[in-house]
Amino acid sequence: MTMIQALRSAMDVMMGRDPRVVVFGQDVGYFGGVFRVTEGLQKKYGSSRCFDAPISEGGIVGAAVGMAAYGLRPVVEIQFADYFYPASDQIVSEAARLRYRSAGDFTAPLTIRMPCGGGIYGGQTHSQSPEALFTHVCGLRTVMPSNPYDAKGLLIAAIECEDPVIFLEPKRLYNGPFDGHHDRPVVPWSQHAMGRVPEGHYTVPLEKAAVFRPGQALTVLTYGTMVWVAEAAARETGIDAEIIDLRSIWPLDLEAIVTSVKKTGRCVVVHEATRTSGFGAELAALVQEHCFYHLEAPIARVTGWDTPYPHAQEWNYFPGPDRVGRAMRQAMEG
Known part of the structure; x- marks a missing residue:
């Protein structure tokens, strides 16, 4: 589906x-x-x-x-x-x-x-x-x-x-596969991403994040479309990134976040919304509070611009794999 x-x-x-x-x-x-x-x-x-x-x-x-x-x-x-x-x-x-x-x-x-x-x-x-x-x-x-x-x-x-x-x-x-870029051919969904959507009743628990992509080198905290952008960035940089798909943005699965960041020691936060007072600021604060002594590098944020949403420049406005990849490399160098 x-x-x-x-x-x-x-x-x-x-x-x-x-x-x-x-x-x-x-x-x-x-x-x-x-x-x-x-x-x-x-x-x-x-x-x-x-x-x-x-x-x-x-x-x-x-x-x-x-x-x-x-x-x-x-x-x-x-x-x-x-x-x-x-x-x-x-x-x-x-x-x-x-x-x-x-x-x-x-x-x-x-x-x-x-x-x-x-x-x-x-x-x-x-x-x-x-x-x-x-x-x-x-x-x-x-x-x-x-x-x-x-x-x-x-x-x-x-x-x-x-x-x-x-x-x-x-x-x-909404309408199908997405590989993180707007100018590339659509690639098949992985089994993990698409799954087989059952016809009948089932639930995914609220307040539970998912490990979208397991990794050891750094943690990416994200949700929605940016999950796929982060996955493309990890694939293209070759960095062994663990991508946490929050799914429920609030209430938040803090345990999943802390477990991942303590394991990797590095954290990149990605969202499409405006940077200032975006939800990434809350995520960064929580990681600092709970994982400070495990961090090997500063927490990085990759977000939209602090401007009204641009009509013609929207593909530059929201983060793409290039911007996310740069943040991931910087985190690895820290």
Whole structure:
């Protein structure tokens, strides 16, 4: 399966298993979503289970919070992650705090799906990676898969979770294989990356990172599209890098990070989002706090620019194997 097919399969499985699961958002019903992730769900389950919403992100998430509080399990789509800002008050002030404010009388088991990142020349209003903003909010879970198998398992786990989950979907990974470069032929997925996505129900645990590529020389901490960029950099430099795919960005699998960095003694953090106050800063701080006496070189960060997302220069904006490879070499020389 492609990631699109895997995500659709996850919603299909859950809608078939649990009548409380409803799917809605802009154009997700008859049209099947701007990326066709929800294609066919309205036809199969009817317009009361999968339906279109007005162009009102605050209204979409606000309605979902109410549905979740009263027993449903809504899965809503924000058409692009860049569009979540009008819904931020509902996400931060209502969904994230409902369990605490009600002393556990109410929960908000809703999933907010958002395509994120670059790759379609969408410019600054269709290409943002705002994951760090969500990790700052107590009560939210933030997830970003890097491959179809994880995408399906994580989405099912998110729908079954009693807490609100921000589910970020890298657009560059939607439609199939990716070798870390935009100007190279697509290469076959490795078995580890693609796996065989089961048709039925399974989950990938939230809060658990994966060792995407085992290694001994240095640790790369990353997630989403950048997993594949880091893998390409390791392959091209010949450095025996261990790549940790965080999968759940928050809550974080700190044990997996610490175990890897203490083993390798070197750490490179990679993400597509803006550098300043990006999630890489939190990762670097945690590594320094927990692994300082094991480090053989300074922690390196490879990120997007501290600028509005450039339309024509997006392939220079987000890290590629060359930039990641330079950071890896520098870490090895430290």
